Amino acid sequence: MKELLKELCMADGVSGDESAVRELVISRIKDVCEYSVDNLGSVICFKKGKKTPEKKLMICAHMDEVGFIITYIRADGTLSFGNVGGIDPSVVIGRQVKVGRSRISGVVGSTAVHNLSKEQREKTPTTDSLYIDIGATDKAEAEKYVSIGDCAYFESEYTELGGSRIKSKALDDRAGCAMMIELMHCELDYDTYFVFNVQEEIGLRGAIASSYSVAPDYAIVLETTTAADIDGASGAKRVCEVGKGPVVSFMDRHTMYDKELYHLAFDIAKEKEIPCQTKTMIAGGNDAGAVHISGRGVHTMAVSLPCRYLHSPSCVIDYADLENSYKLVKTLIGRIHEI
Amino acid sequence: MIIKKTVTALAEAVGASGSEKCAAELALSMLREYCPDAEIINGNVIGHFGTHKEGLPLLVLDAHIDQIGFIVTYITEEGFVKVGNIGGIDRRLLPAQTVVIHGKRDIKGVICSVPPHLTNGVSEVLEIDDVAIDTGMTKSELEKLVSAGDSITFDVTCRELIGSRITGGALDDRCGVASVLYALEILKEKPTAYNVTVIFSTQEEVGERGAKIGAFEVNPDIAIAVDVSFAYAIGEDESKCGYLGKGPMIGISPSLSREISDGLFVAAKNADIPYQTEVMNGLTSTNADRYSVNRCGAKTCTVSIPLRNMHTPVEVIDLADVESTAKLLAEFIRES
Numbered sequence: 238m239k240e241l242l243k244e245l246c247m248a249d250g251v252s253g254d255e256s257a258v259r260e261l262v263i264s265r266i267k268d269v270c271e272y273s274v275d276n277l278g279s280v281i282c283f284k285k286g287k288k289t290p291e292k293k294l295m296i297c298a299h300m301d302e303v304g305f306i307i308t309y310i311r312a313d314g315t316l317s318f319g320n321v322g323g324i325d326p327s328v329v330i331g332r333q334v335k336v337g338r339s340r341i342s343g344v345v346g347s348t349a350v351h352n353l354s355k356e357q358r359e360k361t362p363t364t365d366s367l368y369i370d371i372g373a374t375d376k377a378e379a380e381k382y383v384s385i386g387d388c389a390y391f392e393s394e395y396t397e398l399g400g401s402r403i404k405s406k407a408l409d410d411r412a413g414c415a416m417m418i419e420l421m422h423c424e425l426d427y428d429t430y431f432v433f434n435v436q437e438e439i440g441l442r443g444a445i446a447s448s449y450s451v452a453p454d455y456a457i458v459l460e461t462t463t464a465a466d467i468d469g470a471s472g473a474k475r476v477c478e479v480g481k482g483p484v485v486s487f488m489d490r491h492t493m494y495d496k497e498l499y500h501l502a503f504d505i506a507k508e509k510e511i512p513c514q515t516k517t518m519i520a521g522g523n524d525a526g527a528v529h530i531s532g533r534g535v536h537t538m539a540v541s542l543p544c545r546y547l548h549s550p551s552c553v554i555d556y557a558d559l560e561n562s563y564k565l566v567k568t569l570i571g572r573i574h575e576i
Numbered sequence: 577m578i579i580k581k582t583v584t585a586l587a588e589a590v591g592a593s594g595s596e597k598c599a600a601e602l603a604l605s606m607l608r609e610y611c612p613d614a615e616i617i618n619g620n621v622i623g624h625f626g627t628h629k630e631g632l633p634l635l636v637l638d639a640h641i642d643q644i645g646f647i648v649t650y651i652t653e654e655g656f657v658k659v660g661n662i663g664g665i666d667r668r669l670l671p672a673q674t675v676v677i678h679g680k681r682d683i684k685g686v687i688c689s690v691p692p693h694l695t696n697g698v699s700e701v702l703e704i705d706d707v708a709i710d711t712g713m714t715k716s717e718l719e720k721l722v723s724a725g726d727s728i729t730f731d732v733t734c735r736e737l738i739g740s741r742i743t744g745g746a747l748d749d750r751c752g753v754a755s756v757l758y759a760l761e762i763l764k765e766k767p768t769a770y771n772v773t774v775i776f777s778t779q780e781e782v783g784e785r786g787a788k789i790g791a792f793e794v795n796p797d798i799a800i801a802v803d804v805s806f807a808y809a810i811g812e813d814e815s816k817c818g819y820l821g822k823g824p825m826i827g828i829s830p831s832l833s834r835e836i837s838d839g840l841f842v843a844a845k846n847a848d849i850p851y852q853t854e855v856m857n858g859l860t861s862t863n864a865d866r867y868s869v870n871r872c873g874a875k876t877c878t879v880s881i882p883l884r885n886m887h888t889p890v891e892v893i894d895l896a897d898v899e900s901t902a903k904l905l906a907e908f909i910r911e912s
Contacts, residue, residue, distance in 0.1 A: 331669030372737025399712025468708030
């Protein structure tokens with residue numbers, strides 16, 4: 238799954254501009270399922286299993302990643318941009334980015350530290366004050382390479398850290414996409430829908446439409462979630478910890494998760510000796526927020542990989558968590574139909 | 577010599593102040609083409625250009641070989657690497673930045689970024705004491721590879737921007753090193769008005785210490801510190817900056833030699849080389865400050881390559897300025 242994950246992470250797909258990821262996903266699943274692309278761009282797949290269950294199960298992950306959209310080209314050839322999804326400016330300044338369809342290199346610079354006042358040195362600049370420098374000397378030169386409305390992406394190397402950690406952009410949520418593709422290449426006990434959603438990062442938009450189309454009874458959302466097990470954080474504020482297994486949530490800012498599914502996940506984890514944890518703070522949200530209130534309501538759970546530095550160019554996960562999440566979800570597919 | 581290739585190779589070499597070995601050895605190998613006797617003396621790369629003639633004044637071309645970075649101070653129980661800063665670091669851009677720890681082998685890491693729920697949504701700028709590096713390793717794994725005192729640099733690959741501009745880390749002052757090398761390339765086999773010695777000096781970023789001892793070692797009559805200076809960008813004060821692509825910035829300052837500044841202006845005009853004037857009102861915060869008061873004193877000037885985003889992993893220069901700087905130095909030095 239590592240090679241697949243790397244390929245998925247290196248594809249660029251800011252919300253609303255997921256085509257490169259979509260094409261990659263389709264190339265990997267077209268021979269193992271029936272699929273269609275909906276009007277928003279989500280890929281809806283139906284994978285035949287050994288049995289056709291009474292209840293419909295949908296597994297989903299999102300293809301989009303956080304990034305930027307070019308809003309204006311200034312007279313001096315620099316580019317104004319807006320964030321697509323929630324990004325803290327502290328992880329944007331001082332970074333390389335790729336801009337537009339030709340992926341030209343640019344940087345988000347900032348005033349030299351030598352020229353900042355004492356107060357300015359202690360304050361992160363606002364996104365509004367940032368700009369992308371592609372080396373253009375004026376607007377006309379920049380316009381040869383970039384049009385407003387183009388997206389920009391974090392430039393980030395996919396690297397293994399230590400024994401089993403992975404650092405990359407877009408692990409949120411290409412890790413979920415990788416697990417789904419891997420599952421779709423297995424022989425499954427039951428018919429299952431797999432959905433690769435668009436536009437999660439700007440408000441779960443893709444999942445609203447796709448879960449209406451699929452109209453499932455049960456849903457498993459595969460995601461990444463904030464791990465804050467960093468230096469100086471203790472107790473509940475760590476939220477969840479990298480390397481301690483998949484995270485199954487009871488509640489976040491968008492969803493009260495299905496209690497039966499929540500307990501089922503921990504029962505399976507215990508039985509199969511898979512490490513499993515929950516979040517110790519009510520924070521964040523994911524496509525479950527759209528899925529669980531779709532139609533007449535859907536029994537929904539989320540299985541997330543603990544991920545440090547989410548929404549930055551340097552997300553970090555533990556590969557063991559990915560493997561354990563995969564095992565857990567694979568077992569869940571069968572057991573949900575026994576409920 | 578292809579300037580882009582030289583600048584890129586130098587800028588991607590590693591050498592935080594005090595740990596310049598890799599960058600210095602690369603620069604040494606490049607310098608030996610022009611100065612076969614070049615060697616590393618107490619950290620500084622020093623070479624004599626051509627055959628020095630009796631009676632000519634000794635001129636030093638200096639560029640610093642070190643770069644900003646961090647140094648390992650401590651490994652926590654959880655395996656996070658704590659650091660001190662080497663040189664002026666912009667702490668605002670540290671969260672989630674990728675770095676390389678130069679231990680027994682190079683180890684990549686990410687600077688911990690505090691998620692919003694721990695900061696009540698207001699992202700605070702990290703104090704250096706709060707910076708921690710996540711390497712994906714445990715304390716015991718790290719202890720086999722990393723020791724207190726190991727240096728750390730930002731993990732940066734140079735990239736081409738539009739036209740002749742490039743971005744990278746450590747362009748401050750590896751582009752200066754490249755321009756000195758290119759000046760020697762131009763001067764090769766040509767008679768010069770000075771005996772020329774090159775010093776690629778250490779520890780500029782922590783207070784021009786390499787230049788202090790390099791100047792003493794070489795004892796020049798004239799010294800030109802080839803460094804970088806601020807290129808105008810949004811957020812900068814235009815009155816205190818040069819511009820990218822408009823040529824080297826020739827320094828004028830009470831601490832510099834007017835004679836040398838004027839000589840550089842004449843050289844630029846004679847050879848039709850674009851240039852800019854950088855006026856300072858005292859010390860220059862470059863190695864020039866050390867050369868000017870070395871031993872009995874030296875006539876000193878600064879020639880600076882305009883650079884945006886100084887001391888960040890996304891420094892930007894225009895390679896045309898590196899070339900113009902080399903041409904200016906060569907024009908000043910050649911026998912007229």
